[in-house]
Amino acid sequence: MDRRKYLKTLGITAVTAGVMVDACKTENKEPAAKPATTESESTINRMPEEKTYEDGLKKAAKFITTEEITNNTQIAAIIIQKK
Numbered sequence: 001m002d003r004r005k006y007l008k009t010l011g012i013t014a015v016t017a018g019v020m021v022d023a024c025k026t027e028n029k030e031p032a033a034k035p036a037t038t039e040s041e042s043t044i045n046r047m048p049e050e051k052t053y054e055d056g057l058k059k060a061a062k063f064i065t066t067e068e069i070t071n072n073t074q075i076a077a078i079i080i081q082k083k
Contacts, residue, residue: 046054064072
């Protein structure tokens with residue numbers, strides 16, 4: 001390895017470590033604010049048609065049945081075998 005590459009790598013590592021340690025400090029950080037609305041309410045102003053459509057999506061049936069999930073799990077276990 002070239003000396004210049006080694007010194008460059010060493011310098012980048014030192015700077016990166018310093019930034020990572022500084023980013024992990026939680027002393028002066030404020031906790032994240034909780035949303036003012038519940039899950040059923042949207043924080044975006046929507047037209048009545050959009051709200052109706054969004055509520056319909058939330059109440060829609062599942063796309064995949066339990067039997068299909070079981071079959072997919074078994075197929076995945078065959079394809080991706082444990083070592």
